[in-house]
Amino acid sequence: MTETPILALDNVSKVFGKTGNPVYAARSVSFALNAGRTLALVGESGSGKTTCARLIMREYQPDQGQLLFRGQPVGGSAVGSLSAYRRAVQMIFQDPFSALNPAHTVQYHLERPLRLHQKELDAARRRVAIAELLERVKLDPAIVAAKFPHELSGGQRQRISIARALAVGPEVIVADEPTSMLDVSVRLGILNLLNEMKRSLGLALLYITHDIATARYVAEDIIVMYAGQIVEWGPTESVLTDPQHPYTRLLLSAVPDPDVRFAQSSYNAELADVENIRRLSAVPQANVHEVGPGHFIRPIAG
Numbered sequence: 435m436t437e438t439p440i441l442a443l444d445n446v447s448k449v450f451g452k453t454g455n456p457v458y459a460a461r462s463v464s465f466a467l468n469a470g471r472t473l474a475l476v477g478e479s480g481s482g483k484t485t486c487a488r489l490i491m492r493e494y495q496p497d498q499g500q501l502l503f504r505g506q507p508v509g510g511s512a513v514g515s516l517s518a519y520r521r522a523v524q525m526i527f528q529d530p531f532s533a534l535n536p537a538h539t540v541q542y543h544l545e546r547p548l549r550l551h552q553k554e555l556d557a558a559r560r561r562v563a564i565a566e567l568l569e570r571v572k573l574d575p576a577i578v579a580a581k582f583p584h585e586l587s588g589g590q591r592q593r594i595s596i597a598r599a600l601a602v603g604p605e606v607i608v609a610d611e612p613t614s615m616l617d618v619s620v621r622l623g624i625l626n627l628l629n630e631m632k633r634s635l636g637l638a639l640l641y642i643t644h645d646i647a648t649a650r651y652v653a654e655d656i657i658v659m660y661a662g663q664i665v666e667w668g669p670t671e672s673v674l675t676d677p678q679h680p681y682t683r684l685l686l687s688a689v690p691d692p693d694v695r696f697a698q699s700s701y702n703a704e705l706a707d708v709e710n711i712r713r714l715s716a717v718p719q720a721n722v723h724e725v726g727p728g729h730f731i732r733p734i735a736g
């Protein structure tokens with residue numbers, strides 16, 4: 435028997451600018467997030483990744499399809515179901531500079547969610563909990579708790595954002611480009627921290643990125659999106675080492691990572707025709723082919 439995912443998008447579509455020139459930001463998108471696993475959602479700018487995150491955070495309502503939490507539609511009639519969902523699903527944003535309020539200390543940022551979501555803690559136990567949260571994200575409470583955001587580096591701020599998300603006791607974390615605004619030198623540290631959170635707390639992670647090469651550091655499974663549509667998905671290793679969709683190959687061809695093998699000359703002729711690949715990849719495609727164990731593509735027509 436397979437375990438029920440914590441969270442799932444079930445055939446979800448979201449359309450903007452419906453009259454005249456509709457933009458399908460998400461087109462029949464389905465995926466599931468499971469405890470202790472990371473799913474990477476990759477694609478270039480405008481492919482629909484953030485729309486998926488916003489649908490999960492309930493900032494957008496789907497035009498079609500539904501969001502399932504532990505197998506049940508989110509926003510159903512059950513009393514408390516929405517508040518349980520809001521607590522269970524937390525987000526880490528791309529910009530750790532604007533995610534924190536410059537007028538408040540680190541202590542304040544962590545105390546607030548604890549007050550809201552762990553009401554049983556008195557002031558002394560909250561202080562202990564804050565210290566534990568900071569240690570969890572590898573920061574020294576004695577040094578950082580009293581600091582203001584501007585006194586921290588970008589990497590430290592992102593660690594505070596992660597600690598704040600953890601303060602709520604989440605089951606799912608949606609991380610939208612969590613390292614793209616950080617120095618290259620601290621990116622891996624943040625990805626390693628997310629990995630550790632996943633393992634030690636059994637979190638389900640959705641890792642959103644335009645940088646397909648980083649997916650291999652964090653994600654067991656990967657989804658490649660283009661024009662609101664999932665074009666290829668499966669185990670990360672299989673998709674990255676044996677990409678089957680021309681658009682995935684195109685994305686990988688832009689990766690200067692020597693670990694990602696992509697020098698196969700047979701792809702080169704295909705990649706010369708970039709515009710054609712994009713055009714054909716954007717065509718809605720219901721057909722699905724399994725190209726390896728658990729590895730699927732929506733083949734392009736033509």
Ligand SMILES: Nc1ncnc2c1ncn2[C@@H]1O[C@H](COP(=O)(O)OP(=O)(O)OP(=O)(O)O)[C@@H](O)[C@H]1O
Pocket residue numbers: 450451457458459477478479480481482483484485486644
């Ligand atoms: N609120 C909105 N109103 C109108 N169009 C929108 C809105 N949000 C997104 N879109 C459009 O939907 C498409 C998908 O956008 P989305 O932000 O989800 O892409 P993305 O892959 O996250 O890109 P990026 O990496 O740049 O954030 C784009 O064409 C975008 O212009």
